[in-house]
Amino acid sequence: MTQDKPDKEPMGRRKFLKEGMWGACLAGLGATAGLTARHESHANLVWQIDPQVCIQCGKCATHCVLDESAVKCVQSYAICGYCDLCYGYLKPEPPALDTGAENELCPTGAIIRTFVEDPYFDYTIDESLCIGCAKCVKACAINGNGSLYLQVRHDRCVNCNECSIAAACPSGAFKRVSAAQPYLLKEME
Amino acid sequence: MRNMTGATKSEVLIGLVIAGAIGVGVWSLVLIEHKDQASSGLGAAYQYDVSSLAYIDPDLILYDALPLVIETGYLNARSVCVDHRGQVFVAGDQTVRVFKQDGNLIRTLMSPGPSYCVTVAPDDRVFVGKKDHVDVFGPDYKLETAWPSLGQDAVITSLAVTGTQVFAADAGHREVVVYDLTGQVVTRFGQASDDQGFDGIIVPSAYFDLVLSQDGLLRVVNPGRLRVDAFTPEGQYEFPWGKPGNDIAGFCGCCNPCALAVLPDGGFVTAEKGLMRVKVYNSDGGFEGVVAGPVELQVRIEPKICRTPDECRANALDVAVDQAGDIYVLDTEHAQIRVFSKRKTND
Numbered sequence: 001m002t003q004d005k006p007d008k009e010p011m012g013r014r015k016f017l018k019e020g021m022w023g024a025c026l027a028g029l030g031a032t033a034g035l036t037a038r039h040e041s042h043a044n045l046v047w048q049i050d051p052q053v054c055i056q057c058g059k060c061a062t063h064c065v066l067d068e069s070a071v072k073c074v075q076s077y078a079i080c081g082y083c084d085l086c087y088g089y090l091k092p093e094p095p096a097l098d099t100g101a102e103n104e105l106c107p108t109g110a111i112i113r114t115f116v117e118d119p120y121f122d123y124t125i126d127e128s129l130c131i132g133c134a135k136c137v138k139a140c141a142i143n144g145n146g147s148l149y150l151q152v153r154h155d156r157c158v159n160c161n162e163c164s165i166a167a168a169c170p171s172g173a174f175k176r177v178s179a180a181q182p183y184l185l186k187e188m189e
Numbered sequence: 190m191r192n193m194t195g196a197t198k199s200e201v202l203i204g205l206v207i208a209g210a211i212g213v214g215v216w217s218l219v220l221i222e223h224k225d226q227a228s229s230g231l232g233a234a235y236q237y238d239v240s241s242l243a244y245i246d247p248d249l250i251l252y253d254a255l256p257l258v259i260e261t262g263y264l265n266a267r268s269v270c271v272d273h274r275g276q277v278f279v280a281g282d283q284t285v286r287v288f289k290q291d292g293n294l295i296r297t298l299m300s301p302g303p304s305y306c307v308t309v310a311p312d313d314r315v316f317v318g319k320k321d322h323v324d325v326f327g328p329d330y331k332l333e334t335a336w337p338s339l340g341q342d343a344v345i346t347s348l349a350v351t352g353t354q355v356f357a358a359d360a361g362h363r364e365v366v367v368y369d370l371t372g373q374v375v376t377r378f379g380q381a382s383d384d385q386g387f388d389g390i391i392v393p394s395a396y397f398d399l400v401l402s403q404d405g406l407l408r409v410v411n412p413g414r415l416r417v418d419a420f421t422p423e424g425q426y427e428f429p430w431g432k433p434g435n436d437i438a439g440f441c442g443c444c445n446p447c448a449l450a451v452l453p454d455g456g457f458v459t460a461e462k463g464l465m466r467v468k469v470y471n472s473d474g475g476f477e478g479v480v481a482g483p484v485e486l487q488v489r490i491e492p493k494i495c496r497t498p499d500e501c502r503a504n505a506l507d508v509a510v511d512q513a514g515d516i517y518v519l520d521t522e523h524a525q526i527r528v529f530s531k532r533k534t535n536d
């Protein structure tokens with residue numbers, strides 16, 4: 001017969017963090033969506049990237065009409081594995097598995113690594129440093145869980161009639177979406 | 190069948206054509222990759238070089254693919270093992286299919302629920318992991334009994350059997366469950382233990398393999414820590430081997446190695462998902478060489494960029510070894526098994 005299992009929650013703190021961060025992320029994007037809806041009441045549709053279509057070509061960093069691209073990397077905390085060896089954060093063969101700049105994959109140092117509990121780390125994006133180059137997105141999608149992805153941030157995007165990134169995007173990942181729901185979030189199926 | 194010395198000229202030509210086609214494929218993908226990235230206007234520091242990740246030094250490849258592909262016919266093929274007669278057992282969908290070594294289907298073992306893994310005892314009894322419990326089939330391949338459920342969160346991803354015990358890797362509860370042969374749970378282990386100097390098995394997803402090695406110890410994949418841990422059958426922690434890393438000796442990606450098998454000489458075969466690699470290590474865990482990379486597996490010629498969490502977690506490999514030391518690699522994406530044999534050397 002199967003023995004009774006001890007009452008245990010081996011990843012309770014991690015789960016709490018994951019769910020908490022995911023809630024915070026949604027709340028943040030939700031607040032931005034609200035602002036967007038107010039500022040752009042003239043437009044029912046806004047531009048957004050379908051993360052399942054994007055091929056991480058890098059043009060989001062260079063083709064936006066704004067000096068600083070409106071496209072930023074975002075993290076899905078519900079998907080992230082919180083790996084010590086994070087492929088979005090670390091170079092393919094880092095000299096060490098730590099936060100030394102020489103180990104970081106992101107050319108602008110926009111990913112912040114915070115220790116949670118052995119062996120988990122939390123990875124967040126400093127949007128002021130992220131240029132939307134998608135290098136970390138590609139690394140995470142090849143080696144990891146695909147939790148890093150690009151989104152047009154609507155607190156920055158001016159919603160051009162013809163998005164110049166969309167015109168250059170080789171994969172057709174840019175879509176017009178409802179301004180009321182301006183993000184195409186990656187979630188667990 | 191496995192004697193390659195008698196290959197005809199036409200077989201050699203076909204081989205050359207296939208090799209050429211693969212080469213052209215690799216080259217065109219590298220070109221497409223570089224063309225897209227270059228046209229972004231970003232400098233080299235912003236490029237993620239996919240092609241170099243997939244490169245494997247040909248001198249490290251110790252095995253050749255046999256001209257045989259076993260088509261399992263499953264939608265979801267999950268696990269492979271080979272019994273002492275050389276019969277190939279594959280768990281997938283709701284059944285276990287048994288193939289001869291030439292790839293012909295011999296029989297199908299049926300019982301309710303999804304089949305996650307399978308192992309065969311020396312007395313020919315077949316143990317099948319059915320997600321939350323174990324089904325036992327007799328040597329006549331008839332269902333004998335279904336052991337009690339380990340709970341609705343249980344996901345049994347691997348089984349090993351001795352003359353007295355059955356070991357189940359339960360990815361759902363992140364522990365190894367030890368049964369006696371009547372299905373009674375004897376013990377469980379895998380939790381961190383200061384007494385044993387063990388930091389705990391971390392299982393982020395349903396890839397959690399174990400094998401019984403020739404030294405009598407269990408080797409249990411610790412996928413969250415990208416290493417393999419050795420335990421006594423009683424659950425006493427002994428030692429780890431393996432290290433995280435993209436270098437060929439390391440284990441990279443998420444939840445790797447995703448599969449493990451024992452060679453007749455006591456060494457180990459490992460499989461990694463994401464950056465797909467099958468490698469061999471000696472009995473002490475020292476890296477020996479490569480069985481196959483993405484090119485040899487013909488799964489894809491560059492690491493795949495996954496789009497959804499399910500896709501990122503899927504498309505793994507499983508491995509098994511027959512008594513001759515040939516290695517069976519189950520590609521779960523295509524539900525096919527490729528067989529690799531140790532390369533003959535002249536010295």
Ligand code: SF4
Pocket residue numbers: 049053054055056057058059060134150165168169170171172173174
């Ligand atoms: S331009 Fe398109 S494919 Fe390229 S990174 Fe942006 S969304 Fe992705």
Ligand code: SF4
Pocket residue numbers: 072073105106107108109110111125129130131132133134135136137
């Ligand atoms: S690698 Fe590129 S997309 Fe990722 S965080 Fe850094 S700047 Fe942003």
Ligand code: SF4
Pocket residue numbers: 047063064065066069070071152156157158159160162163164165166
């Ligand atoms: S709509 Fe304009 S501002 Fe917004 S991402 Fe496209 S180019 Fe940039």
